[in-house]
Amino acid sequence: MPGTTLPSAPHYVPPPPTKESLEWADLPIIDFSKVGTPEGRAQLAPRVRDAMRVHGFLMIVNHGWTQTQNDRMFDIADAPFSQVSEDEKKRFQTKTQETGTAEGYKMRRVWTIDNGVRDELEYYTFFGQANHPDVLQPFLPEYQQFARHNHFDVLHPILRLLALGMELPEETFVDIHDFNDAAVKYARFLKYYPRTEEDEAKSKNVWLKGHTDIGTITILWSQPISALQVMSPDGKWRWVRHINNALVVNVGDALEMLTGGFYKATIHRVVQPPRDQRGSTRLGAFYFAMCNDDVRLVPFTASPVLQRVGVVRKIDDEDAPTMSEWRKGRSKAYGMTELKRKDDVVEEQVINGVVVKHYN
Template sequence: MATDTRDAPRLPDATTYEEARNGAAAYLQSRLAAAAKHDVTDNEFEVPVIDISPSFSPSLEDRQAVAARIQKACTTSGFFYITGHGVPQNVRDGILQQAERFMHELSMDKKEALHLKKNKFGLGWEPSNYTSIAGDEEQKEVFNFAYEAELDPTGGDGLYRNLDGTKYKGNMWPKDEDLPGFYDAVKEYYGAVLGLARHLFRLFALSLNLPETYFDSMTTHPGGIARLLYYPPPKNPQPVSPSSEELIGLGAHSDYECFTLLLASSTPGLEILKPSGRWHVASYIPGAFIINVADFLMRWTNGRYKSTVHRVVNRGTEARYSVPFFFSVNYDTVIETLPTCLKEGEESTWKPIRAGEYILERLNATTQYGMGFQEQDVDPKLGGQSGTHLQ
């Protein structure tokens, strides 16, 4: 189960550190190795489109029906689209416009003032040559920001802390005179997807045979890192459908947190690793978000829900803009296997970890070793890179 650690004994720091540094790399290695064998089929693999509008119904039966579809997706591909989510089109379009404005209207000296090398939490501006791990095909430019009470429509509970437990505001924002209206548009979008993420967590609870409000107390001051991403067209466009012989690498990773909500422009880029080791190119569905299970939810469910390996490759002739929102629980939460996900006599596959410290250590690993774990942690034949927050 998951517990709030404010009134509980703290776990040894070594446990979370070890899991972040070695456990994550081991999971990625095993997933890539299994896929490389090509001895499994993709018969059950699908990325369904789920209309979640019935989940806003006062009928528990309606909400459970949506949760059942989510459960199926989480135990097969680990990915699904959602429609009927209630986030207005003007808000979705607005944040993609802000991503384009930030990348092309903000001067280089203003961007440099926001460089993430000045921020211990990986927030701020990432130039494309700062974190690229796959050459020209994966050049990207990024602006990262995280939860703050001003972005939360509820106003928060006053207990938010950064990944390391400190209280100061970690976000770095462009000045309004440099990019008028940017913060207001970001705030409107962030508030909308934060509310949606909390709603989705209730559906995840139902899908796991838990009380619908099980996670509510764990998302009162949650972790929620968002990114504005720009992928320019590659110098040498590639086939939209990757070949079966293509290397598994090119930024292959799984996400750290509970789940990710992805909004993207119409240019394809997200590719999902199927059980067979082949890549599935995610289609663009207007108005939909793509949701994927991340490592915390996989650990909580003892592996029942799949934190699926994926990557981003812009193979086309147009720029790609995307806004992933990596939703976590309150950073002072301990994550350990849920009671409904352990059979009698079964032991948990993963050790309990502290949410914030785990994410911080994963982020530290990606920056210290060039957006990946040390060379010996990943088999070069598989080409995998661990945990880089792309999309």
């Protein structure tokens, strides 16, 4: 934040990228330096359209933040975990299972992963709440800046490109993604902690089962510990490679429903890191975008593309949930309800009348 003295934060030093030989996903890399002009967007729109239909994931470079700003963001992203006492964390513990809103801390070992193994994931979510731990108060302007950059400089251009890919007016999806300057929403910082070898064996090294995200677009700030895997079009799990100061972007359930299946929510999971990175904690910075709470998740059938290729619905339009209903239903159920096994890979549950799949 130019012209101001930033509050002090311990420098977060991640381990170096893995040197292991892994099977990497071949994700398209989109240069965002071109999104500022109609000509640039027209050039990028077909690439983004195809990336989100074929892979569901893409990577973005030249998004407007420097590596120095990125480093600073991870320094303050670590503060909710390394600078806040366990007692204070419990004071700000989320009540997601009661309210469906994931503000504050999700503590470790809340969710069941597999065979009785509990998760080792802790996160802090900014969702417009008025109160935060004292240690985080000095960083609130920077958290706000982080949220604004994700929303206006990354999310909005992506939404414009995706609308162009469906031959809709550029602002179609932007218009249903408002931002409240008074409250940071959907920004989340998380940390995975190492597990015992016994738990790794019981859960087949899976830290978070294969799943799709709740909202419209997920923006992940790339970090060097390899653990994220995406299900490729051929059904194989492949690793997502780290690129300095890049963003990893994917489609969520809400956008799949809004686009009548044209853009499909991406199946991804988190697994134990490769051998040369084990034993380290894995810090993540995310922006989980969702459309406005009152938006009903029905397809934009005015799209000429949908009229040509057809609409695929998860649920009849008259029964479709709003964004608020979908967010709360999925958030309350995640990791807490019993899944019905369909085969050796897929488990299912029904949320708001929609079948939700998990991949183990």
